[in-house]
Amino acid sequence: MRPFAYEAAADADGAVAALARGTAAARYLGGGTNLVDLMRLGVEQPELLVDVTRLAHGAIEPLDGGGLRIGAEVRNSDCAADRAVRERFPVLAQALLAGASGQLRNLATTAGNLLQRTRCAYFQDVSKPCNKRAVGSGCPAIEGDHRNLAILGHSEACVATHPSDMAVALAALGARVVVRGPGGERTIAMPGLHRLPGDEPERDTVLEHGDLITAVEVPGLPWATRSRYRKVRDRASFAFAVVSVAAALDVDEAGGTVRDARLALGGVAHVPWRALAAEDALRGAPATRESFEAAAEAELAAAEPLRDNAFKVSLAHNLIVRTLLELAGA
Template sequence: MKDFAYLTAHDVPTAVRAITTPGAKFLGGGTNLVDLMRQNIERPDTVIDITQLPLDQIEELPDGGLRIGAMVRNSRLAAHRLIRTRYPVLAQAILAGASGQLRNMATVGGNVLQRTRCPYFADLAARCNKREQGSGCDAIGGFNRNAAIFGASEHCVATHPSDMCVALAALDAIIELESVRGTRRLPLVGFHMLPGDSPQHETAIAPDELITAIELPDLPAAARSRYRKVRDRSSYAFALVSVAAATEVRNGVITEARLALGGVAARPWRAHEAERVLLGAPATEDSFLRAAEAELTAAVPLSQNGFKIELAKRAITATLRQLHVEGSAA
């Protein structure tokens, strides 16, 4: 780990002024940044401690939505009464990620910005275009079992590791960003970027911006939502495929459908094609399967991850079935 300067910001204006210093990085929970610094992948000249910022509140908005401060710890968010009752998919996704100790440290803003867990990204002896632009991607011809089946390119096939962000994508979450230039808001669905020919650009955040909050809209359908994560082991493993789903059914017909996938792309993958098939369809096993198949038609597997296509179909179908059964029993 290289030497670095360290400072603590006690308010947002101080933090966003400090980040304009070349080579500066924000430090929240540190569960990702510190690991990458130890591996010499991240090499900041200045670390700005933002743990003292007043961004640790969960507030109900006048329109019925929720505002979640960027410094809210993941464990607290998952346990919050309004999250568990209005957006259970989000609580379930958070609890499916990492260990209890990490959730106690990790922040909402840091979770959104965490970097890929592709083994070639973490290996300085390997070629990785995310880490060193133009060096190549050893995952394409190497161990690619966990790699993307959507949105990949010849330059990068890594996946985004977050569980929380998959749920946020299904919920139409909005990210609030602050800089010395002012405030801007972006849909989370478009915040994470596909690799294209510039995989080193992973999100739409500018170098001088700070995530200050995540906002969730008022979504009645989200009260009946579920997160399913398929992984190699049940403890502390990243998703092979995950599904965040929320539906509303009236008189046996699906009137609202929200679906996002994890473990399949460089960003949480909003399953728009599956949603299109579901809307107006009967809430039956056949509809669930047709929606899953429609979404996976565009999947492009590599040499070792073709199984993800069938796995994703089954995970989508099983999640929608569970929602329907639970709704019928309510």
């Protein structure tokens, strides 16, 4: 391991200032569950780590209108166990609990979860090319092992997926990410935090160097009490999603029509994939299998599977329909 400096910031401004003093190789340190692994692998070689786990961003507070403000430092296990989160946004609690292991969730933070890097095997192996890690070196995943990589929104430069479960739920819920940067504070609406790879796969998000996530605001959504996260994975626990679905459904019980829906997919793209085409198709449609299948097809028409992952298109389709049917019947 190469030497690096470590600084524990006392507040957000101090953290931003500390990072600004460092070079481009400075990183914020949250739970460290991904960053430290990447340092061991040589993928990340920071010269400065600014510890941001003691900035007093560790609370979950109510917002007007039934929403919640989740501090950036809130540990994933605490967030999943929070009563308000479980009652108002079951999809979020379920997504958190579907991720990683108990030990990792005890350490991982809200902001760190959003900013974790892809688990693409080539990205994590410095002896191999990877456009995301070494700009312009190539993407061996396109010809290589890509069974669990993207089917939507990928580019010739990168076919990686974003690994987070939590981010999929937050994308469905339209959460706002509160960011403190050298230029002050701003908010970014999910799923706009993450970006498609295009020809700049080295950039996972729209954040600039030095930006610090201080909180995630989940706006009130009364019918999100009827929401769920369903994750399909190869192993029953401690595995990244093959495909996952975060969904919330608002059905007019009298008329049996869908008033509104929220839908996002995980494991299929470089971003948590908000399924806007499906949501459009659902709004005003009867809450039936036929409508749900039409919605899934509307969303997945854009899918461009790789050689070995066409099954993900069918899987995503089935999972959307199944999850919506369960919500409609709940």
